[in-house]
Each structure stands twice: as structure tokens, then as C-alpha cells.
Amino acid sequence: MKIFGANELLEDVFEKNLCIGCGACTYLCPYFRSYRGRTAILFPCNLTQGRCWAYCPKVEVDLDDLSKGFFGRSYEADPLGFHRSVKISKAGRQVSEGTFQAGGTVSALMSFALSKGYISAAALTDREGLRPVPRLVQSPDDILRCSSSKYTASPTLSALNQAINEGHNQIGVVGTPCQVLAIAQMRSNPMGDKDFSDPVSLVVGLFCTWAVDFREFDAFISERIEGSRITKVDIPPPPAEIMEVYTDNGKIEIPLDEIRELVPDIALRTTFMVGFPSDSEDKFRLLYDFCREMEFDHLGVFTYCQEEGTGAYRYGDPIPQELKEDFKRRLMELQASISSNKNKAMVGNVRDVLIEGRREGDSYPYWGRLSIQAPEVDGVVFISEGESHPGEFVPVRIEEGYPYDLVGRICSLAK
Ligand SMILES: Cc1cc2nc3c(=O)[nH]c(=O)nc-3n(C[C@H](O)[C@H](O)[C@H](O)COP(=O)(O)OP(=O)(O)OC[C@H]3O[C@@H](n4cnc5c(N)ncnc54)[C@H](O)[C@@H]3O)c2cc1C
Ligand code: SF4
Ligand code: SF4
Incomplete structure (x- = not known):
């Protein structure tokens, strides 16, 4: 995989509004930092290659390469990933004091790994009010304090970088799928360091379909809850269609439709x-x-x-x-x-399209997908005009909308 530096990261990820604030590029050097849910570069960096690019899950990632490196097999796009078996579990009595999200298996696993010496520290996500706060923890009590889901994008991996900077070499991490992808990139030694040894011993990936922007969520909730301390946020399984916010003064319920408006480009x-x-x-x-x-x-x-x-x-x-x-x-x-x-309703919009195939001699020379179109089951975007190649993301102006498919032409405008 070709590796670039901070300037390309700014161009390909920040300017395209793709940054999910995972924290993988922060605390690697003095340049990138997270602040209140956003990642920013403090000073320009002109290195042509860097870890910030190499670890970012939002640049072009070669999943096949990673899959072969970790599992010895080609990437198969199985939604569950490679797995040996599926189990249902919940935390036992030894860790029963946390405000768990859904049974506490994740906290119990981390706690067990720490007590057995499989890990020396864990990079987790605590909360201050609604704000997710990365924490490097080294005690079972602190692991429990970080339990429960924060439904906002979190720079959790800055705690992992902090652990590496402090010399830990048996680290546990809990992360969302994008964060786990960044961790996989870090662990694959993309910079080819000669003295590299994998600092991560345990990764627990969370199932995640969306997370909201902290600042918007904070403003939204502040209007509805005044002066109460938030202790937990939960989204019960369908058909409930609500978000439950637990506070010192009781629970409030917010219809999910109102929350969905905070998630850009979400598709159901x-x-x-x-x-x-x-x-x-x-x-x-x-x-x-x-x-x-x-x-x-x-x-x-x-x-x-x-x-x-x-x-x-x-x-x-x-x-x-x-x-x-x-x-x-x-x-x-x-x-x-x-x-x-x-x-x-999409006609006239410019949307990023991943070009999937070429149709020789057809009046629509290419076809591709929006991020809201699942492969093979949903509709596609047929491209009437413009040059590209499969695998490339291109801005497309949507010109026709049908029950399943869209038609558009490649244009030079970004979204
Ligand atoms: C943003 C987000 C969206 C999710 N969406 C779904 C969903 O749609 N459907 C579903 O079934 N499950 C979803 N989950 C997973 C679910 O909420 C629980 O995390 C999971 O079931 C584990 O429960 P637990 O009781 O074992 O975790 P606990 O023992 O309570 O531990 C939770 C762990 O999650 C970590 N964590 C909390 N917030 C974040 C965050 N923002 N980023 C990274 N790590 C975090 C904490 O460090 C802690 O270690 C989501 C989780 C998150 C964070
Ligand atoms: S290239 Fe290296 S020094 Fe420059 S911003 Fe990225 S990680 Fe930091
Ligand atoms: S590594 Fe994470 S925080 Fe940094 S640019 Fe990429 S997505 Fe954003």
C-alpha cells in the first residue's frame, strides 16, 4: 500500500468530511490533536509519509492485505468477519458493579485479561457528561468505570498511542469497527519499522451501526436535560425506536427519529x-x-x-x-x-460514488454505489458521463432517480 503524509490526510479525509475522530492520528507527533470530538492539525507537517496516514481507517485501506496478514486468508466481506463460533454471554458476579451497556461481557473480558497479566493496560472510553473521554487504565475498578456505550464518535485511540508512548507492550483496546480497522493497520507495521513488535495483546470490537457527532448531540441533549448528570445512554432493541437517557433525576426517552437527524447520510x-x-x-x-x-x-x-x-x-x-x-x-x-x-429527492445533489464496474459500449459506461447502497442487494448509480476506473471514489451529480437506481454524471465538484 502506498503511504502518504499529513497533507494528503487533510486533503483525502478532512476536506472530504470523512474523519470519524478515532484518535489514531493523534499523539503520534506534536501535530494532530483531538478537541471536543474533533481532530485538528495544530501546525503544518510536510513529511511525505507518516503514521497519521498509515493508521487512518478512512484513507484507502487494503482489506485483503490486512486479512491475509492477520488471518492468512483473503478478505471475504462476511459481516461478522472470520469467527470460530457465536456465543451469548454476560459478566459474572466478580464484575457485577459496573453500569454495563448490555451485560458487561466487554468489561469482564478486559478485567479478566488484566488480572491474568495478558494485558498491562487498557485503552478505553470513559465519559464526562456526554463527552467520550479516552482513558488508559490499569485497574479493574477503572475498567468498570469506563463501561457502557457512548454513542458519540470517540478519539479512543489517542489512549492507545499514549500507552505506546509510555512503553506498554501488552495493551488491551475496545473499539468500534473503524477504530479496530485503525488498530489492525497499526499492528501490521505499515511503516516497516525494523525493531517493530506488536504492542497490542487484546482487541475487543463492538458492533456499531452509527455514532453521532459529540457537539451536535451535546447541544441537542442540553436543550432537553438541564442540571442533571447523565449516567447512561441506551438504545433498546426494536421495535422500541427510542433512545433512553438515564440521569440522576430519572430517565427520559427521545424518539430515534430525532436522533437520526444528527447522523449525516444515515440510511436505514x-x-x-x-x-x-x-x-x-x-x-x-x-x-x-x-x-x-x-x-x-x-x-x-x-x-x-x-x-x-x-x-x-x-x-x-x-x-x-x-x-x-x-x-x-x-x-x-x-x-x-x-x-x-x-x-x-436526490436529483441535483453531488454525492461521492465508489465506481464498481465498467460497461463497455453501454450508454452508461460505469456503475457504482453511494455509501448508503449495500453491495448486491440495493440499487446502484449508473454513470452517463465522465472518466474513472473501478475502485475510485468520484463526485457524481445525480440527474435521474428511479425506484431502485440512480443516474448521474461525474463532475469536478466535491460534496
Ligand atoms: C457508538 C456505538 C454504537 C453501537 N451500536 C450498536 C448497535 O447498533 N447494535 C448493537 O447491538 N450494539 C451496538 N453497540 C454495542 C453495544 O452498545 C455494547 O457496547 C455492546 O453490546 C457491549 O456491551 P457490554 O455490556 O459488554 O459493554 P460494557 O461492559 O458496558 O463495556 C462497553 C465498552 O465500550 C467501550 N466504549 C464505549 N463507548 C465507546 C465508543 N464511543 N467508542 C469506542 N469504545 C467505546 C468502553 O470503553 C467499554 O469498554 C454500539 C456501541 C457503540 C460504542
Ligand atoms: S507525517 Fe508524521 S510527523 Fe507529520 S503529522 Fe503525520 S504522524 Fe505527525
Ligand atoms: S486517523 Fe481517525 S482521527 Fe485521524 S484523520 Fe483518520 S479518521 Fe480522523
Whole structure:
């Protein structure tokens, strides 16, 4: 992978508004620092290659290379990553005092690793009010103090850099997927240091679909909660559709729709199964109304199929196939009109598109995807004009919107 320096990082990540404030580029040198949820460069640096670029998860990252280095296998884009098995767990009594987010497994793992000497310190995320604060901790009590999720982008990896600067060489880290990607880059010794030894002994990655900008979230919450100390923020599983904010003075509930407005370019997609043995017209109607109200950006629907070895096998397959197909058709028609309106609303916007393929001799010479279009299941953007090549991000002015796909031309304007 070609490595560049701070100037290219500013151009490719900051100026394109891609920085997620992970902290990987901070405290490597005197130049990059985090302040109240944002990362900034304090002085210009003219080195042509640097760790700031090499560790950043938002530059072009060769996932295949990383995957081969860590797992000895090509990258397979499995949403769960390579895994041996899936377990359900929660913390045991020895660590039962924390304000855990969802059972405390993460804090328990870190605590166990510290007590057994597998790690000498952990880079975690504490909170001051709503602000996530990176912490380098060395005691089980401090690990528990950092428990619970802060749903804001956090410069947690500055604590990892701090640990490395202090000479720790058995560090534990908890991070979101982008942060874990940055850690993988650090651990792959991208600068080719001769005396490199991997300073990280344990990485716990969190499932994460979005995080909000701290400053906007802080302003939003301050209007609703005055003078109370926030102790925990939670998003209970669907269909709750709320964010719960726990304070010294009780709990308040905020509809998720209001929070979503703080997340730029968020897209909601899901897939439903229709025709399950207990389905009925009334139940289908509930689902239909829910989808109409939610206005998902992308929706997939498939019909139930009785499969031997599944828990539902014993319920038989009482819904006629024609009715299952009818449920599916009605939902897909509803979604087509929702998607069509959303896609038409994008006409005139300039959006970053990842070029995925070339269509020789076609009136649309390329096709690609927006960040809100999942590969293979959602629509695509057909490019009518402009030059590019697969793998490149290009600004595209959207000119036509259809139920599934968009049409646009490559332009020179950034977003
Ligand atoms: C921004 C964010 C979004 C998430 N979105 C989802 C989701 O959509 N669906 C889902 O099932 N789970 C999501 N999670 C994961 C979930 O909230 C819990 O973290 C996870 O289930 C572990 O629970 P626990 O009780 O074992 O963690 P705990 O024992 O409570 O420990 C939580 C750990 O998370 C770390 N942490 C907290 N906030 C951050 C942060 N902003 N960045 C990096 N590390 C942090 C802390 O250092 C602590 O070690 C998200 C987490 C985060 C931070
Ligand atoms: S190139 Fe090196 S010295 Fe310059 S900002 Fe990046 S990490 Fe710091
Ligand atoms: S390393 Fe993290 S904080 Fe630094 S520019 Fe990249 S995304 Fe932003």
C-alpha cells in the first residue's frame, strides 16, 4: 500500500468530511490533536509519509492485505468477519458493579485479561457528561468505570498511542469497527519499522451501526436535560425506536427519529420474511403500516420456506404460496414508491460514488454505489458521463432517480 503524509490526510479525509475522530492520528507527533470530538492539525507537517496516514481507517485501506496478514486468508466481506463460533454471554458476579451497556461481557473480558497479566493496560472510553473521554487504565475498578456505550464518535485511540508512548507492550483496546480497522493497520507495521513488535495483546470490537457527532448531540441533549448528570445512554432493541437517557433525576426517552437527524447520510435498510406459519392478513397489515411509516431507504422481502432442522419446521407451512407472494408483492410495491420519492429527492445533489464496474459500449459506461447502497442487494448509480476506473471514489451529480437506481454524471465538484 502506498503511504502518504499529513497533507494528503487533510486533503483525502478532512476536506472530504470523512474523519470519524478515532484518535489514531493523534499523539503520534506534536501535530494532530483531538478537541471536543474533533481532530485538528495544530501546525503544518510536510513529511511525505507518516503514521497519521498509515493508521487512518478512512484513507484507502487494503482489506485483503490486512486479512491475509492477520488471518492468512483473503478478505471475504462476511459481516461478522472470520469467527470460530457465536456465543451469548454476560459478566459474572466478580464484575457485577459496573453500569454495563448490555451485560458487561466487554468489561469482564478486559478485567479478566488484566488480572491474568495478558494485558498491562487498557485503552478505553470513559465519559464526562456526554463527552467520550479516552482513558488508559490499569485497574479493574477503572475498567468498570469506563463501561457502557457512548454513542458519540470517540478519539479512543489517542489512549492507545499514549500507552505506546509510555512503553506498554501488552495493551488491551475496545473499539468500534473503524477504530479496530485503525488498530489492525497499526499492528501490521505499515511503516516497516525494523525493531517493530506488536504492542497490542487484546482487541475487543463492538458492533456499531452509527455514532453521532459529540457537539451536535451535546447541544441537542442540553436543550432537553438541564442540571442533571447523565449516567447512561441506551438504545433498546426494536421495535422500541427510542433512545433512553438515564440521569440522576430519572430517565427520559427521545424518539430515534430525532436522533437520526444528527447522523449525516444515515440510511436505514432491512429485510422482512412474509408468510411465516402464524402470519395472517391482520398481521401483514401491521407490517405494511410499519413500513409505510418508517420509510426505509432500502427494503428486501422474501417468502417463508419450511426448512428441516429449523425451530419453525414443526409449525408446518399453512400459508398458501400465492398468499405469501401476494404479501411480498404488496410490500415491494409500497417500497418502490418510497424509494422512488427518495431517489428523486436526490436529483441535483453531488454525492461521492465508489465506481464498481465498467460497461463497455453501454450508454452508461460505469456503475457504482453511494455509501448508503449495500453491495448486491440495493440499487446502484449508473454513470452517463465522465472518466474513472473501478475502485475510485468520484463526485457524481445525480440527474435521474428511479425506484431502485440512480443516474448521474461525474463532475469536478466535491460534496
Ligand atoms: C457508538 C456505538 C454504537 C453501537 N451500536 C450498536 C448497535 O447498533 N447494535 C448493537 O447491538 N450494539 C451496538 N453497540 C454495542 C453495544 O452498545 C455494547 O457496547 C455492546 O453490546 C457491549 O456491551 P457490554 O455490556 O459488554 O459493554 P460494557 O461492559 O458496558 O463495556 C462497553 C465498552 O465500550 C467501550 N466504549 C464505549 N463507548 C465507546 C465508543 N464511543 N467508542 C469506542 N469504545 C467505546 C468502553 O470503553 C467499554 O469498554 C454500539 C456501541 C457503540 C460504542
Ligand atoms: S507525517 Fe508524521 S510527523 Fe507529520 S503529522 Fe503525520 S504522524 Fe505527525
Ligand atoms: S486517523 Fe481517525 S482521527 Fe485521524 S484523520 Fe483518520 S479518521 Fe480522523
